[in-house]
Amino acid sequence: MSYIRHIIAQFLLDDNGGFMVKSKVMSSIPSNPSSDPASPSAAAPGASPTASAASSPTFSPLYQQIKALIMQRLQSGEWKSGELIPSEVELGNRFKVSQGTVRKAIDELAAENLLVRRQGKGTFVATHHEARSQFRFLRLMPDSDQPQVTDKRVIELKRLRAPADIARQLGMKSGDSVVYVKRVLAFDGVPTILEELWLPGALFKALTLERLAEYKGPMYGLFETEFGTRMIRATEQIRAASADADAAELLAVEKSSPLLCVERVSFTYGDKPVEVRRGFYVTSRHHYQNELS
Amino acid sequence: MSYIRHIIAQFLLDDNGGFMVKSKVMSSIPSNPSSDPASPSAAAPGASPTASAASSPTFSPLYQQIKALIMQRLQSGEWKSGELIPSEVELGNRFKVSQGTVRKAIDELAAENLLVRRQGKGTFVATHHEARSQFRFLRLMPDSDQPQVTDKRVIELKRLRAPADIARQLGMKSGDSVVYVKRVLAFDGVPTILEELWLPGALFKALTLERLAEYKGPMYGLFETEFGTRMIRATEQIRAASADADAAELLAVEKSSPLLCVERVSFTYGDKPVEVRRGFYVTSRHHYQNELS
DNA sequence: AAGTGGTCTAGACCACTTT
DNA sequence: AAGTGGTCTAGACCACTTC
Numbered sequence: 001m002s003y004i005r006h007i008i009a010q011f012l013l014d015d016n017g018g019f020m021v022k023s024k025v026m027s028s029i030p031s032n033p034s035s036d037p038a039s040p041s042a043a044a045p046g047a048s049p050t051a052s053a054a055s056s057p058t059f060s061p062l063y064q065q066i067k068a069l070i071m072q073r074l075q076s077g078e079w080k081s082g083e084l085i086p087s088e089v090e091l092g093n094r095f096k097v098s099q100g101t102v103r104k105a106i107d108e109l110a111a112e113n114l115l116v117r118r119q120g121k122g123t124f125v126a127t128h129h130e131a132r133s134q135f136r137f138l139r140l141m142p143d144s145d146q147p148q149v150t151d152k153r154v155i156e157l158k159r160l161r162a163p164a165d166i167a168r169q170l171g172m173k174s175g176d177s178v179v180y181v182k183r184v185l186a187f188d189g190v191p192t193i194l195e196e197l198w199l200p201g202a203l204f205k206a207l208t209l210e211r212l213a214e215y216k217g218p219m220y221g222l223f224e225t226e227f228g229t230r231m232i233r234a235t236e237q238i239r240a241a242s243a244d245a246d247a248a249e250l251l252a253v254e255k256s257s258p259l260l261c262v263e264r265v266s267f268t269y270g271d272k273p274v275e276v277r278r279g280f281y282v283t284s285r286h287h288y289q290n291e292l293s
Numbered sequence: 294m295s296y297i298r299h300i301i302a303q304f305l306l307d308d309n310g311g312f313m314v315k316s317k318v319m320s321s322i323p324s325n326p327s328s329d330p331a332s333p334s335a336a337a338p339g340a341s342p343t344a345s346a347a348s349s350p351t352f353s354p355l356y357q358q359i360k361a362l363i364m365q366r367l368q369s370g371e372w373k374s375g376e377l378i379p380s381e382v383e384l385g386n387r388f389k390v391s392q393g394t395v396r397k398a399i400d401e402l403a404a405e406n407l408l409v410r411r412q413g414k415g416t417f418v419a420t421h422h423e424a425r426s427q428f429r430f431l432r433l434m435p436d437s438d439q440p441q442v443t444d445k446r447v448i449e450l451k452r453l454r455a456p457a458d459i460a461r462q463l464g465m466k467s468g469d470s471v472v473y474v475k476r477v478l479a480f481d482g483v484p485t486i487l488e489e490l491w492l493p494g495a496l497f498k499a500l501t502l503e504r505l506a507e508y509k510g511p512m513y514g515l516f517e518t519e520f521g522t523r524m525i526r527a528t529e530q531i532r533a534a535s536a537d538a539d540a541a542e543l544l545a546v547e548k549s550s551p552l553l554c555v556e557r558v559s560f561t562y563g564d565k566p567v568e569v570r571r572g573f574y575v576t577s578r579h580h581y582q583n584e585l586s
Numbered sequence: 587a588a589g590t591g592g593t594c595t596a597g598a599c600c601a602c603t604t605t
Numbered sequence: 606a607a608g609t610g611g612t613c614t615a616g617a618c619c620a621c622t623t624c
Contacts, residue, residue, distance in 0.1 A: 061612060098614045113586060119591050120621030137585050234585040239576035240533045240551035258533035258551050283532035290583060292430050292527040293406060354593060380609060391595045412610050413602030
């Protein structure tokens with residue numbers, strides 16, 4: 001109820017089509033708002049907007065609505081990873097808001113690493129195919145600052161029915177099809193990370209061991225380009241563990257050696273979980289780096 | 294050299310005292326800029342500012358300069374933790390810039406958790422005496438979401454000469470005086486965290502075991518209120534370890550049990566390190582929680 | 587020269603809090 | 606009623622990039 005008067009004021013102030021943004025946001029939104037700025041729905045000024053405002057308690061500032069509109073374009077794939085999106089002025093014209101409002105929406109999306117601004121060039125959709133975003137999801141750093149050669153070895157890839165805990169974390173039903181991957185990462189030839197992944201089978205039908213093994217570059221880059229699934233956020237739970245026989249062998253450490261156990265759940269647009277990953281890290285020459293602020 | 298023309302334009306546009314902000318920022322700054330708006334230093338318009346601009350290659354946008362000015366007030370203790378700072382309009386008047394510019398400066402400081410905005414009330418200096426900021430520096434969470442009773446037990450507090458590695462991390466000389474603290478935290482009666490702290494002796498002269506043991510509330514709150522040292526940022530390095538005899542006894546676990554080893558360096562204003570902390574966490578019923586984005 | 591994001595200003599109205 | 610931060614607009618100029 002808080003933004004009712006605000007919206008009305010907006011409506012009265014706008015000289016053309018200003019109402020559209022709100023009405024579109026309040027209900028669901030056609031794919032392309034720039035198509036026809038002269039197509040207001042029915043309802044007299046102040047009547048319908050007020051009514052729908054009252055019926056929908058989920059109001060948000062204009063820039064948040066613009067942000068949601070932009071996010072929809074990203075999620076739908078209308079603007080793909082790495083691509084240039086329309087300029088702030090252009091988006092302002094499309095959405096019938098000022099450039100400043102678009103700017104504030106993009107500010108937040110850039111802060112969330114969904115978009116990247118480049119002065120003089122434009123605003124781009126973020127991608128995992130970059131040195132910059134390479135280590136955004138891998139916090140394990142060498143104790144010495146030397147850059148290291150990374151070697152990736154896929155141990156196993158298979159389809160299986162999701163165990164209960166994995167299914168729960170992926171928002172699926174127990175027994176649904178998932179892709180299971182097991183691999184080892186080595187730095188400068190030293191095996192350091194053993195990890196298992198579970199991915200929704202429906203999304204990753206075409207993923208094969210060969211495809212994964214031959215792919216150079218970050219795995220999330222592959223997922224983004226080949227499977228239309230972009231990881232935008234993740235949570236990690238870290239525990240201490242001891243190496244079992246299998247881990248000890250694959251990581252070339254003594255059985256019962258201390259290992260860092262990192263359980264990650266990754267999310268794509270709409271906060272939809274699309275990956276569970278359990279990693280065991282050898283931390284004798286590396287550490288998990290975290291910044292608190 | 295990049296902002297020279299910008300600054301000149303500023304100077305010419307401002308009708309009174311606008312030059313002050315820049316000159317103060319370029320050189321060092323008197324404690325109170327609001328004292329006398331009609332006291333421009335010498336130099337003809339465009340001449341001196343340009344010169345000092347040219348001599349100082351470290352230019353930044355106006356709002357960054359305002360941010361630095363605000364940060365100085367925080368560091369100097371002119372605005373203390375928990376206090377209300379002047380309103381955006383008032384600061385704009387003091388610094389001779391628009392409210393919008395002050396706003397952008399405060400936006401960043403709020404994003405860095407140095408300031409807290411409260412609509413209708415004003416902007417406050419952040420403090421560690423709050424439920425909100427309680428867990429900002431402790432990422433260990435119970436596996437079950439139950440809130441837990443925390444019990445703190447100080448094992449030891451003494452002065453000693455800084456070991457080489459501690460001294461290096463604190464930016465001190467090896468052998469300088471430091472305060473050493475060892476304590477155990479228990480959740481719901483279960484010992485879970487064993488940690489050691491090293492603090493610069495000069496800053497924490499008055500810290501005693503009694504003072505620390507009897508203090509209720511977060512340790513950083515005590516440091517902030519009683520020792521004028523506010524932690525604003527920290528880095529953590531996490532490794533896997535095994536419990537030695539001492540840790541095993543204090544944490545009531547088997548010797549060689551896996552433990553999370555968390556080494557933290559905390560910083561106060563000016564990125565000055567003021568605490569080294571090494572913690573051993575039992576992660577059988579807790580986990581270190583991290584958000585990646 | 588034109589287009590983009592980055593900074594700065596000025597003014598308006600809103601929502602929230604306190605007096 | 607007055608004061609605060611929150612949102613929105615409009616217009617100006619800057620720095621950077623590309624043509």
